[in-house]
Amino acid sequence: MITIDDIARAAKVSSTTVSNVINGRSSRVSPATKARVNSIIAEMGYVPNMSARALVSQSSKVVALVNYFRTTTNAAFDDPFISRLTNAVECTLRENGYYLMLRSVSDADELQSFLQNWNVDGLFLTGVYEGDELYTTLRNINKPIVLTDSYLSDYGNMANVGLQDFEGAMLATNHLLKNGHTRIAFCSPPIKSGGVDDMRLKGHCEALKTAGVTFDPTLSFTSDFSAKAAGRIGRAIAARNDITAIFATADLIAAGVMAGIRDGGKTVPNDYSIIGFDDLDWCRLMHPSLTTVRQNTQLKGQLAADLMVSMLENESAAQNVMLPVHLVERESVRTNL
Amino acid sequence: MITIDDIARAAKVSSTTVSNVINGRSSRVSPATKARVNSIIAEMGYVPNMSARALVSQSSKVVALVNYFRTTTNAAFDDPFISRLTNAVECTLRENGYYLMLRSVSDADELQSFLQNWNVDGLFLTGVYEGDELYTTLRNINKPIVLTDSYLSDYGNMANVGLQDFEGAMLATNHLLKNGHTRIAFCSPPIKSGGVDDMRLKGHCEALKTAGVTFDPTLSFTSDFSAKAAGRIGRAIAARNDITAIFATADLIAAGVMAGIRDGGKTVPNDYSIIGFDDLDWCRLMHPSLTTVRQNTQLKGQLAADLMVSMLENESAAQNVMLPVHLVERESVRTNL
DNA sequence: TTGTATGCGTTATCAT
DNA sequence: ATGATAACGCATACAA
Numbered sequence: 001m002i003t004i005d006d007i008a009r010a011a012k013v014s015s016t017t018v019s020n021v022i023n024g025r026s027s028r029v030s031p032a033t034k035a036r037v038n039s040i041i042a043e044m045g046y047v048p049n050m051s052a053r054a055l056v057s058q059s060s061k062v063v064a065l066v067n068y069f070r071t072t073t074n075a076a077f078d079d080p081f082i083s084r085l086t087n088a089v090e091c092t093l094r095e096n097g098y099y100l101m102l103r104s105v106s107d108a109d110e111l112q113s114f115l116q117n118w119n120v121d122g123l124f125l126t127g128v129y130e131g132d133e134l135y136t137t138l139r140n141i142n143k144p145i146v147l148t149d150s151y152l153s154d155y156g157n158m159a160n161v162g163l164q165d166f167e168g169a170m171l172a173t174n175h176l177l178k179n180g181h182t183r184i185a186f187c188s189p190p191i192k193s194g195g196v197d198d199m200r201l202k203g204h205c206e207a208l209k210t211a212g213v214t215f216d217p218t219l220s221f222t223s224d225f226s227a228k229a230a231g232r233i234g235r236a237i238a239a240r241n242d243i244t245a246i247f248a249t250a251d252l253i254a255a256g257v258m259a260g261i262r263d264g265g266k267t268v269p270n271d272y273s274i275i276g277f278d279d280l281d282w283c284r285l286m287h288p289s290l291t292t293v294r295q296n297t298q299l300k301g302q303l304a305a306d307l308m309v310s311m312l313e314n315e316s317a318a319q320n321v322m323l324p325v326h327l328v329e330r331e332s333v334r335t336n337l
Numbered sequence: 338m339i340t341i342d343d344i345a346r347a348a349k350v351s352s353t354t355v356s357n358v359i360n361g362r363s364s365r366v367s368p369a370t371k372a373r374v375n376s377i378i379a380e381m382g383y384v385p386n387m388s389a390r391a392l393v394s395q396s397s398k399v400v401a402l403v404n405y406f407r408t409t410t411n412a413a414f415d416d417p418f419i420s421r422l423t424n425a426v427e428c429t430l431r432e433n434g435y436y437l438m439l440r441s442v443s444d445a446d447e448l449q450s451f452l453q454n455w456n457v458d459g460l461f462l463t464g465v466y467e468g469d470e471l472y473t474t475l476r477n478i479n480k481p482i483v484l485t486d487s488y489l490s491d492y493g494n495m496a497n498v499g500l501q502d503f504e505g506a507m508l509a510t511n512h513l514l515k516n517g518h519t520r521i522a523f524c525s526p527p528i529k530s531g532g533v534d535d536m537r538l539k540g541h542c543e544a545l546k547t548a549g550v551t552f553d554p555t556l557s558f559t560s561d562f563s564a565k566a567a568g569r570i571g572r573a574i575a576a577r578n579d580i581t582a583i584f585a586t587a588d589l590i591a592a593g594v595m596a597g598i599r600d601g602g603k604t605v606p607n608d609y610s611i612i613g614f615d616d617l618d619w620c621r622l623m624h625p626s627l628t629t630v631r632q633n634t635q636l637k638g639q640l641a642a643d644l645m646v647s648m649l650e651n652e653s654a655a656q657n658v659m660l661p662v663h664l665v666e667r668e669s670v671r672t673n674l
Numbered sequence: 675t676t677g678t679a680t681g682c683g684t685t686a687t688c689a690t
Numbered sequence: 691a692t693g694a695t696a697a698c699g700c701a702t703a704c705a706a
Contacts, residue, residue, distance in 0.1 A: 001453065047449075047450045047453040047454060048454060049392070049453075049454070049456070050388075050454045050455050051387075051388040051389075051391035051392045051397065051455065051456065052388075052392050054388035055386070055388045055389050055392055060388065067427075076424045077420060077423045077424045077427060078417070078420040078421040078423065078424040079420075080415070080417070080420075082420075083414060083415040083416075083417075083419075083420035083423070084415040086414045086415065086420070086423075086439065087413050087414045087415040090404075090414060090439050090440070090441060091441065094440070094441060099438055099440070099454075099455070100438060100439045100440070101436055101437060101438050101439075102423065102427050102437045102438075102439055103427070103431070103436070103437070104427060104428065104431060112384075113384045116338065116384040116386075117384060117385065117386070117387045117436075118387050118388065118436070119386070119388065227621075227622055255619070255622040256622075258622075258624075259621075259622060259624075262624065282592070282619040282622070282623075284564075284596075285564055285592040285593075285595075285596060285619070285623065286619075286622065286623060286624065287595075287596075287599065287623065287624045
């Protein structure tokens, strides 16, 4: 392993000078020696030892994407959203000289330990609620934190990149209303107050209200966040004849409901119109293809990473951005009823 | 930050003793002081500084999952296989005291630098070919390497976790043959010699041969690895009437082909039977649901991680395991023609 | 403009 | 059984 001392020896300068060259402190080194040192660095193939840097400076250049697995929602790294986020994040961090660590933690202590272990510079987290055990801890961590899809009344030091969930739900429900539906089932995972599904429910209700349609609680269904569980909802809906359309707050739920409806001997969009949320890759592969509210997960990750970098470099403070979503019309909603 | 010196002071012992306690060198410390030191460690909330450890020892406890992006296949972290792998890997590594870094590299130099930067202990890589620029580099890296889905004539220091691709393809083709099909289209991404698709093609041919069916090269289609591109194949197939079944070497291709077939005014499985490979989550959500050859990606990741850990701890040498796959019959193949 | 000396937190060597 | 000391590679305060 080549160290700055090796370089110093070869260039007949002190290691301080080499360090200054490496760190671009051009005022402290003459152009001549700078050039010489640089060429020797290239020639000898010097690669900085990040551990040594992390030890002496107080920054490690490590950013962590942490998966806080609560008992309920296990948003693991193979979640399609998380993984797309991860992709964008790794890319942006790398381009800015940072490194990405992935880590699951089950409680605040584990998180704290991990952060100290590597002197992590910043962290990404998904779906944090104010009620989470982690919340207080996060508020007191004096590092850049970027959340995604979190609704907090006080973000404090934390940035957040979320969606216009409320508006997105209105988009969905309005689309159904526009096509003549008034008996609309609302399907979602179990609703946590102050979570995205809660916001989507509120948007749904708002759209109904604006259209003069009374929200009927018996048209509200929740299931585990899986297509299989949602299948039961679909079969239940197919067994009733007072419902004509469905708004599912996730494509996965929508797909399950669709399957359940088919099990019940009914068809989409003839018997039921259905609209999802997210626009996962396979929505267009379904048959009928799924009309849905699209979120740009790629952009979300990009933005989250950009935010992280600018916070790390002290170029901006934490902020909360809510990305727009838009309707993608496909075949699962029957038009002009 | 609490250091071992702080602990040493509080316990009135030397930092060496604290270090010995921490590292379980029980022969070098009396049970009494061991207990005392441990309680103080717990009390004061000591957390080891991994950077310092990495600096002085020659191990960092960091394992990297690297994404080598060639111009052709960009197997990014949001690929469903990679992300599931990532999940299993992170879990196993964590349970064994290791940390996971994610990193994309575009060439061998970048990889080398990265490995040196953090003194990475081991690395995971996907889809390495002997022709890759990276290959020679990898062969000369003296660290545990675990590949997935790579067919190499000489694995050297590297372990590999792959699939029984050949057998899987036979499974698929035999299933179609059994149901009376002899004019079977073979659809895949561009075939790299010595890659998984090559193996699957060979398995396909072998099955045909065994059944006494001649392989017809005009029934072989390739497209980019996307559903959209595969759609063109589907439309082309729908325009011909000499084909009755399709074996696609990936579910994604199969889905695209199915869509193309529908575009061409034909239906699955009435006009064409189709079988995929992988069994991605959404296969069962399709309509008709996709018959496919299932690989257990979860298990693959698990195994890869176990292999990595045992190599890191010198408990086993590199080995090449090929996981079995099995047929999942759903609705896209018409039975007993 | 350049160099010397010190310390970051830890492990390892060698005493005691 | 325990401790003093050096060393890992680097950045920085301070000298020159």
